[in-house]
Amino acid sequence: MIGRRVDSLAVQVELETAEPPAVAAEDVRVRRGGIEALRGVSFTLGTGRVVGLLGPSGCGKTTLMRALVGVQARVSGRLGVLGKPPGVPALRRQVGYMTQAPSVYADLTVRQNLTYLAAVRGVPHAELDGLLAKVDLGAEAHRRVDALSGGQRARVSLACALLGEPRLLVLDEPTVGLDPVLRKRLWNLFGELAAGGVTLIVSSHVMDEARHCDELLLMREGRVLAHDTPSALAARAGSHDLEDAFLALIESSSMPGASSVEDESPRDAGAC
Amino acid sequence: MLTIRQTLATTRRVLSQLRHDPRTIALVLVVPCVLMTTLRFVYQHKLRAFDAVGAPLLSVFPLATMFVVSSVALLRERTTGTLERLLTTPLSRLALLGGYALAFALLATLQAVLVSALALAVLGLSVAGPTAMVIVVCVAVAILGMGLGLLASAFAQTEFQVVQFFPAAIYPQMLLAGLLVPRQRMVGVLARNLRRDASLLCGGRHAPPRSPDRGGGGTVGGSGRGRGLRRRLGGPQRGDSAPPYRLIPPPHRLIPHQRERFAEIRSSGRGR
Numbered sequence: 001m002i003g004r005r006v007d008s009l010a011v012q013v014e015l016e017t018a019e020p021p022a023v024a025a026e027d028v029r030v031r032r033g034g035i036e037a038l039r040g041v042s043f044t045l046g047t048g049r050v051v052g053l054l055g056p057s058g059c060g061k062t063t064l065m066r067a068l069v070g071v072q073a074r075v076s077g078r079l080g081v082l083g084k085p086p087g088v089p090a091l092r093r094q095v096g097y098m099t100q101a102p103s104v105y106a107d108l109t110v111r112q113n114l115t116y117l118a119a120v121r122g123v124p125h126a127e128l129d130g131l132l133a134k135v136d137l138g139a140e141a142h143r144r145v146d147a148l149s150g151g152q153r154a155r156v157s158l159a160c161a162l163l164g165e166p167r168l169l170v171l172d173e174p175t176v177g178l179d180p181v182l183r184k185r186l187w188n189l190f191g192e193l194a195a196g197g198v199t200l201i202v203s204s205h206v207m208d209e210a211r212h213c214d215e216l217l218l219m220r221e222g223r224v225l226a227h228d229t230p231s232a233l234a235a236r237a238g239s240h241d242l243e244d245a246f247l248a249l250i251e252s253s254s255m256p257g258a259s260s261v262e263d264e265s266p267r268d269a270g271a272c
Numbered sequence: 273m274l275t276i277r278q279t280l281a282t283t284r285r286v287l288s289q290l291r292h293d294p295r296t297i298a299l300v301l302v303v304p305c306v307l308m309t310t311l312r313f314v315y316q317h318k319l320r321a322f323d324a325v326g327a328p329l330l331s332v333f334p335l336a337t338m339f340v341v342s343s344v345a346l347l348r349e350r351t352t353g354t355l356e357r358l359l360t361t362p363l364s365r366l367a368l369l370g371g372y373a374l375a376f377a378l379l380a381t382l383q384a385v386l387v388s389a390l391a392l393a394v395l396g397l398s399v400a401g402p403t404a405m406v407i408v409v410c411v412a413v414a415i416l417g418m419g420l421g422l423l424a425s426a427f428a429q430t431e432f433q434v435v436q437f438f439p440a441a442i443y444p445q446m447l448l449a450g451l452l453v454p455r456q457r458m459v460g461v462l463a464r465n466l467r468r469d470a471s472l473l474c475g476g477r478h479a480p481p482r483s484p485d486r487g488g489g490g491t492v493g494g495s496g497r498g499r500g501l502r503r504r505l506g507g508p509q510r511g512d513s514a515p516p517y518r519l520i521p522p523p524h525r526l527i528p529h530q531r532e533r534f535a536e537i538r539s540s541g542r543g544r
Binding site: 106112 | 277
């Protein structure tokens, strides 16, 4: 998966102009509760890629994801998902969405949750066993969700998003609360899905995970700060460590007068 | 076709959630029975009053229960993010609401059958209309309660708030439904405007007017019980020339001899 990285995003996007880009955003703005949660976001994402969406809490990651799946109100600007406006009925079979908090029915078993969503999405029930194995929940299929651990719940929620083989997966912090082994397995799964042509937009707080992505969208205060491959971003900040690179980029953006990003020392590693 | 399958899947899902919640089932089924039995002993020496109050009260239970159950259920769906996820799937809103309606209608039917059986067979309640109508009205009222619950949940952010809507949504139904004063005797504006909706609550008491030539007019015809009930309700007696259950116009619209006639009926009703 790391081998599939490209150096220039622009080239990659141009190569794929035959089919519509997975996401095309142009000056997307969202007002939420009197403040602008997104302040003019523009980017284009090619298909079959794992895109990391990173940034400090409250920078608009979730709002952007909600806009992509069509549940966010008051979205202005131009936003195209697989060549269509977000949320149209034709897209709903092609987009899988995992919310930040596990959005599953706690008073149902794992299997009942999946069975219901499979019926809603029109997915044959035969697929469920394979799906449960994919997220390593085969043994918990008949346990109630409220009896599961936080990490297991997150995986039930992920399995629900994976139902029906969507072409675009929007995953809001899918690996939070998972142990390193599982996290690695999931990132491998994401890589396999992307190799099969699925586009994944994955938000995360954990910088370690950024290196698994094909490209990164770094956000801050409702704007896209940088959109590049992990290696290019690291090179731009003059650092090999992605975490340092992010902090440098964020701090240089918040201090327009700062001349050198290298001078900035990491202050709060947990913030992003 | 898909909508029907989605509706049934939603019904099945809501019912399995209820099945996993024996406490709620117990509250829905047992509490009305206990209340009805208590009411019977409250009116130990006024069994006619028990008839008059008990029948309409039968339909208050499903109204209140379904309001609480459905408003909290949908609110939970919102706060846990499952609704947000469902909105990104091909599930139609109609199927979602239909699924909820069907599930709660089934629960309401179970409740109505249980409480009516207890009230009619064990506690000796007598109802003017056919017994099946009691069930039908209960189910209709349950769906009204569910509708009000779903409406209230749209205006509430938390479960705490939605319960505060209970007095606002349910008490008016109780006040205006003819539980305290038969609806025909309410002032014009109440009687006119609420004839269509709130009369659901009144069960057989406000059955549509029947022409006298269809035999007796009252739904129980010549049985002593029916007559007694009609007399208590202030309706015309058997043998009267006026058709039974005719809606009484507001006092200012009555011509003098009518005014006398209704005053007579009222005083005879009050005497009991």
